[in-house]
Structures are given as C-alpha cells and as structure tokens.
Amino acid sequence: MAQQKDDKYTYRVTWSEEDGEHIGLCAEFPSLSWLAQTPEAALKGIRKLVAEVVEDMHANHELVPGPIATKRFSGKFMVRVPPEVHRQLAIEAAEAGVSLNRLASSKLSH
Structure with missing residues (x-):
C-alpha cells in the first residue's frame, strides 16, 4: 500500500518502556500505533497504517480527519x-x- 504524497498528518515516535520498542503515533488518529525496533521503522509503519486507514475510510465514505498542520487557529x-x-x-x-x-x-x- 503506497503512502500518500500529500500526507500532512502529525506523527511522533517515542520509546515504549512497556513494550521495549519504539512506538509510532499519529495525533489525528489517536487509536492507531505502530511498534518497531527502530524509530525509523516505527515512523514508516505508522505512516503506512494511516494511509491504509485513510484509504479504507474513503472507500467506505467515512469522514477523514484533516491534518492539524493545515488548520487555521x-x-x-x-x-x-x-x-x-x-x-x-x-x-x-x-x-x-x-x-x-x-x-x-x-x-x-x-
């Protein structure tokens, strides 16, 4: 599954002591996470997962969250x-x- 070129979501990678691995998170999709041995793999994993979820949401005509980075405050x-x-x-x-x-x-x- 290809990642979107226009992916502007807010990602964070942190260490999970409980899991003993790095965890990739996306602020716009707080229920999603991706565990990996390296920070780079955690980021790649969460971005791929978000892309899959967004694609699935589009296919099911669900409202897809907008990126925080593009919102005006x-x-x-x-x-x-x-x-x-x-x-x-x-x-x-x-x-x-x-x-x-x-x-x-x-x-x-x-």
Missing part, C-alpha cells in the same frame, strides 16, 4: 479554572504589572 481559547486559581493569577498579574491574558500566555508558552 485564531489564537483564542477559553480555559475554566477554580475561582481561587483565577484570583491568585489576577494577583500575580497585578504584581507583575501585566494583564491576566499576558501572564497566562507566558505561563502556557513555557
């Missing part, structure tokens, strides 16, 4: 925290002389 999202945390962050922001938004953005980027 606004830069805005809401996070709910307990009131005590909100208060503590507001105090920290005031003491630092910055907005709560700037403080939260700084903390999230680290």
Whole structure:
C-alpha cells in the first residue's frame, strides 16, 4: 500500500518502556500505533497504517480527519479554572504589572 504524497498528518515516535520498542503515533488518529525496533521503522509503519486507514475510510465514505498542520487557529481559547486559581493569577498579574491574558500566555508558552 503506497503512502500518500500529500500526507500532512502529525506523527511522533517515542520509546515504549512497556513494550521495549519504539512506538509510532499519529495525533489525528489517536487509536492507531505502530511498534518497531527502530524509530525509523516505527515512523514508516505508522505512516503506512494511516494511509491504509485513510484509504479504507474513503472507500467506505467515512469522514477523514484533516491534518492539524493545515488548520487555521485564531489564537483564542477559553480555559475554566477554580475561582481561587483565577484570583491568585489576577494577583500575580497585578504584581507583575501585566494583564491576566499576558501572564497566562507566558505561563502556557513555557
């Protein structure tokens, strides 16, 4: 099964201590994984598996997930925290002389 030339999915390879092998993962298909002895083989395996699943989904007229890399993000999202945390962050922001938004953005980027 040939891999798609337009494959823009988000892949990651990490070591699985439990399995004693490298594991290939795809963010857009969290239920899929591929175990292999080398990182290169794990990446090749998960990419091939994703291509097969995408082909099967197309054949069955199923909705195929779009790649995260091609999505546009606004830069805005809401996070709910307990009131005590909100208060503590507001105090920290005031003491630092910055907005709560700037403080939260700084903390999230680290």
